[in-house]
Amino acid sequence: xxxxxxxxxxxxxxxxxxxxxxxxxxxxxxxxxxxxxxxxxxxxxxxxxxxxxxxxxxxxxxxxxxxxxxxxxxxxxxxxxxx
Amino acid sequence: xxxxxxxxxxxxxxxxxxxxxxxxxxxxxxxxxxxxxxxxxxxxxxxxxxxxxxxxxxxxxxxxxxxxxxxxxxxxxxxxxxxxxxxxxxxxxxxxxxxxxxxxxxxxxxxxxxxxxxxxxxxxxxxxxxxxxxxxxxxxxxxxxxxxxxxxxxxxxxxxxxxxxxxxxxxxxxxxxxxxxxxxxxxxxxxxxxxxxxxxxxxxxxxxxx
Numbered sequence: 001x002x003x004x005x006x007x008x009x010x011x012x013x014x015x016x017x018x019x020x021x022x023x024x025x026x027x028x029x030x031x032x033x034x035x036x037x038x039x040x041x042x043x044x045x046x047x048x049x050x051x052x053x054x055x056x057x058x059x060x061x062x063x064x065x066x067x068x069x070x071x072x073x074x075x076x077x078x079x080x081x082x083x
Numbered sequence: 084x085x086x087x088x089x090x091x092x093x094x095x096x097x098x099x100x101x102x103x104x105x106x107x108x109x110x111x112x113x114x115x116x117x118x119x120x121x122x123x124x125x126x127x128x129x130x131x132x133x134x135x136x137x138x139x140x141x142x143x144x145x146x147x148x149x150x151x152x153x154x155x156x157x158x159x160x161x162x163x164x165x166x167x168x169x170x171x172x173x174x175x176x177x178x179x180x181x182x183x184x185x186x187x188x189x190x191x192x193x194x195x196x197x198x199x200x201x202x203x204x205x206x207x208x209x210x211x212x213x214x215x216x217x218x219x220x221x222x223x224x225x226x227x228x229x230x231x232x233x234x235x236x237x238x239x240x241x242x243x244x245x246x247x248x249x250x251x252x253x254x255x256x257x258x259x260x261x262x263x264x265x266x267x268x269x270x271x272x273x274x275x276x277x278x279x280x281x282x283x284x285x286x287x288x289x290x291x292x293x
Contacts, residue, residue: 010109010120013140021121025106028122033103036133037171044127057121061138066162067183068123068138074166075179075192 014060020053086215086227088234092242093200094207096249101197101207102169102176104248111244116142118160132170139163143185146229152188152219161185174199187218189230211238 012021027046035042044050061068094101109120117139124136143161162183169176176197182190192214200206213234217226 008110011118012121013119013138014121017121024122028125029103029106032106032133033099036127036169037099037102039131039171041131045125050122050125054123057123061123066138068136068162068164071164073134073136074168074177075164075181075194 012057012060013064013066014057017053017056017060020049020056024049024053084216084223084227086231088213088215088231090211090238092209093203094197094209094242094245094249095203095205096207096253097205098174098176098197098199098207100249100252101245104245104252105167105176105197107252108244108248111247113240113243113247116144118142131172132168135167135169137165137167139165149188149226149229152222189226190214190216190218191230191234193234 009018009022009025012018024046027049031045036045096104108114109117119138119140121138122135123138124134126134128134139162141161141163143159163180164183165178165180167176167178176195178195179192180195181192194212196210197207200208202208213231215227215230215234217223217230219226
């Protein structure tokens with residue numbers, strides 16, 4: 001643990017997916033800071049671990065009837081006026 | 084009728100650090116009401132923006148009077164969608180967050196924009212806006228007031244959680260990283276919890292967008 005912190009991981013909504021999520025998140029966070037923010041372009045990040053994680057979590061979302069399908073990106077009212 | 088609330092504050096950390104911490108802010112000691120967190124969509128666009136959708140599950144803690152509006156046996160978890168766009172060229176992170184269920188009782192939509200602070204080099208400005216509605220006939224106003232008060236106290240916890248994640252990334256002791264001001268459109272917000280960022284607070288005339 002860097003700097004003496006014990007960095008815990010969040011659970012996935014699918015109990016079986018938490019380990020796959022943790023592996024993907026680790027890969028993503030490294031890619032985000034080291035490559036994406038530095039302007040490096042290339043293949044989709046962490047494609048293999050993302051595929052495995054998504055297969056698990058999408059099944060959990062379906063099993064739990066979470067209505068996340070078909071929503072507009074950036075929300076139902078993205079054209080709200082500024083304050 | 085929609086209750087609208089907005090705040091602006093500076094976070095004393097560079098934009099790159101803030102957006103990195105954004106992805107790693109859970110779990111933290113101030114977010115024990117957040118139960119699960121998942122990425123359900125992610126794409127890098129050809130113009131090098133990162134689009135993400137995350138699904139969060141939170142506990143739905145309600146005051147006793149609000150229990151009245153909940154049929155027995157109804158799910159108490161609240162599902163939250165958090166969409167975001169990171170643009171490393173214009174250096175902005177825009178998020179849009181809203182609840183998927185229990186929307187008749189209360190619907191909270193929030194937009195956050197993180198960008199380089201114009202006033203303070205090396206700091207990040209966060210503009211946060213929220214729209215709160217309730218569809219409970221005859222009770223929408225007190226429910227919106229409750230929602231606004233809770234949104235404000237949750238906002239304090241959200242900022243503490245982000246500071247905690249920043250400290251973890253930077254290997255520092257958590258410290259006050261915020262300066263800012265709060266603006267809200269509210270007619271009866273007296274006595275609501277003060278935000279961490281509310282060094283200056285102004286009340287404007289009510290603005291209703293619906």
